[in-house]
Amino acid sequence: MTTTSLPPQPKPNLDTEGFWQATKSGQLSICRCQECQLWLQPPLERCRQCGATTRFEAVSGKGSIYSFVVVRHGAVPGYLDTLPYVVAIIELDEQVGLRLPTRLLDVAPETVEIGQRVAVQLVDLPGGEFRVACFRQASD
């Protein structure tokens, strides 16, 4: 990665900053309703199902690959010199349909399959103060 090409930085707001505070402190946390217990991604100030208050709660960081793409054409700053890379949508174990977009670390693209188990690894994002939730292929 060159200094002339930094990856996009998240721009948190009052509803999302808890996610980024958690990753910074070493934990993947997801917004959750304190009443009906529904997990909410993207985060909301109030639950979309029952309207109750929400807060960020730690998750196991384990899940499965719902789908993935092997990016071979550089179109995003910060990733122009690191082709190819694999982006996946992870379905977290905590709730059916609870999905998080991510990048798979240290992976040979041809070994990736839908349904594979993965585990989170927090990684510093170059160019700022943020840590992002990447994932690795896992055995369980």
Next chain:
Amino acid sequence: MSRKPVICGIGRTAFSRNSERTTLAQAAEAARTAITDAGMLATDIDGVACFAMGDSAPGMAVAHAVGIDDLNWNMELFGGGYFATSVVANAGMAVQTGACDAVLVFRSLNGRSGKRYGRADGGGTKNGSAATSRTAMQVGGERQFAAPHGYMTPPQWLALWCRQHQHRYGSSCEDLGQIAITQRQHAENNPHAVQRGHIDMQDYLAGRWINEPFRVFDCALEVDGAVAMIVTTEERARDLKQTPVSVVAHAEYTGHGGLMDQWPDYTTMYSEKAGPLLWQRAGIKPNDVDIACMYDCFTYTVMATMEGFGLCQRGEVGSFFAAGRATYGGEVVVNPHGGLLSEGYIHGLNHTFEAVLQLRNQAEKRQVEGATTALVTAGAGPFGGGMILRAGV
């Protein structure tokens, strides 16, 4: 007196990789051509409707530029190709309710030389490119979770959706290739198309990867240009120059807040819901259409939405194209102009232009004989719409 909506005039500029013109200049040319085509005067127009994503001239500026001084209705939608049929249908509702009598509808963009949808930073030749930017982009909204991973462009999103379809239904790259090849064959007879060179399966498979499973031939061709049309009432169109084309029905659908990541099933799109609604509203069946201008930002969009609109069985789109059922002499001619893949990406409004041309029997070498009914679709993923157009009133 019938106020049923019709399209009575169409216009467009040349499509190119570098227009060297403003979006205002191109919109004005397309608008003037459409007004003349209809046999109307600028002063006959009292409404304007357009859609854009901060990349085009405002509707009222375009109206002013062609000599329309008095607007009774002005609708500017902020959004992408999913509005390409809505913008026409909403103009239709405006004339039907009497909010106005004749609407100029347009889309104008420098989609190649200006803001490019396939690039995260929007960099075309005029905007500079990401590689030279020294400050990082900041991304808010729901995309703040994806963008830091280098995931933020449509050709990445839909390739990822396509992978799930391949996994579930065994659809293949060759199936996508059949769509690209058929549409290119159609473009060979379209002088307005930017890409007209013949391709076969070998060429398709040799195409460079963009985002696996998409090759370059799976992606819409970003171009500069403008398309415009005039929507008025059946009554008003009666003494105009062209055979009017009726806007018979429209159905649109947005699900799951338009959130790409959270949409429950990537093998389906908005069309699962909009399709059945459209056929019910139009009172016809999928096999009643002669032409289908399917929104084709990517080949996979054609695949998933042909299934959703019921033109094909699930998982059979590739063989449907391979057997010639989607071309001349088949069941329905899909994208006779070559579509966004080969004619160019005027954000989908060029699909309605083509459908009108075909239904007026003016498509010359690529005319679908006896075509009376067309389906035009717009959008991909969680949002989009479908519209039925019919020749005459």
